[in-house]
Amino acid sequence: xxxxxxxxxxxxxxxxxxxxxxxxxxxxxxxxxxxxxxxxxxxxxxxxxxxxxxxxxxxxxxxxxxxxxxxxxxxxxxxxxxxxxxxxxxxxxxxxxxxxxxxxxxxxxxxxxxxxxx
Amino acid sequence: xxxxxxxxxxxxxxxxxxxxxxxxxxxxxxxxxxxxxxxxxxxxxxxxxxxxxxxxxxxxxxxxxxxxxxxxxxxxxxxxxxxxxxxxxxxxxxxxxxxxxxxxxxxxxx
Numbered sequence: 001x002x003x004x005x006x007x008x009x010x011x012x013x014x015x016x017x018x019x020x021x022x023x024x025x026x027x028x029x030x031x032x033x034x035x036x037x038x039x040x041x042x043x044x045x046x047x048x049x050x051x052x053x054x055x056x057x058x059x060x061x062x063x064x065x066x067x068x069x070x071x072x073x074x075x076x077x078x079x080x081x082x083x084x085x086x087x088x089x090x091x092x093x094x095x096x097x098x099x100x101x102x103x104x105x106x107x108x109x110x111x112x113x114x115x116x117x118x
Numbered sequence: 119x120x121x122x123x124x125x126x127x128x129x130x131x132x133x134x135x136x137x138x139x140x141x142x143x144x145x146x147x148x149x150x151x152x153x154x155x156x157x158x159x160x161x162x163x164x165x166x167x168x169x170x171x172x173x174x175x176x177x178x179x180x181x182x183x184x185x186x187x188x189x190x191x192x193x194x195x196x197x198x199x200x201x202x203x204x205x206x207x208x209x210x211x212x213x214x215x216x217x218x219x220x221x222x223x224x225x226x227x228x
Contacts, residue, residue: 044207046219047216050216050217059216061216062215100217101211102152104152104170104209105156106175109163111163
């Protein structure tokens with residue numbers, strides 16, 4: 001059974017940093033694109049970033065470029081999102097999802113809440 | 119403002135058929151990129167409902183179907199059930215922006 005379990009969400013002050021993790025199991029992690037998708041409270045879905053199987057390609061939505069960094073460790077079946085210079089508008093539930101690029105997001109984690117507030 | 123445009127809400131009575139539209143442009147749906155649909159039940163993570171414009175993942179009832187034409191796509195739900203009440207999102211790839219979602223459509227079953 002495919003499982004994606006996010007962790008690392010928390011309350012952080014504007015300008016602060018946070019690192020999200022996603023532990024994957026039930027599939028061969030190293031053979032899939034992986035992504036982060038977020039959902040602000042009461043709002044729709046927004047793709048944030050994705051990373052190719054070997055980490056050689058990474059893409060970001062414009063609003064997080066230069067502040068967020070996606071990475072993966074295939075040996076640990078884990079996906080990460082390093083978030084710096086956080087802003088109030090980054091407040092959202094962050095989902096780890098399998099897929100990305102031109103592929104659908106076929107499995108999703110349960111999400112982890114990031115709140116940016118003073 | 120989302121790259122893909124969906125109606126904010128649709129409604130229907132149990133047993134009826136409803137459709138949800140998703141309108142894009144020449145850099146996404148119109149460029150030939152696939153459209154995928156997701157269902158998000160209240161308080162839960164999204165779930166893939168339709169992939170590659172018309173395909174259903176295993177376990178998704180055939181009451182759900184997708185289509186695509188030109189710069190638009192549609193999700194149809196027949197035999198509407200109370201448990202179908204949820205938010206629905208279309209998603210595609212945009213050669214300028216990467217992965218893009220529609221703004222979402224709230225389905226109310228009357």
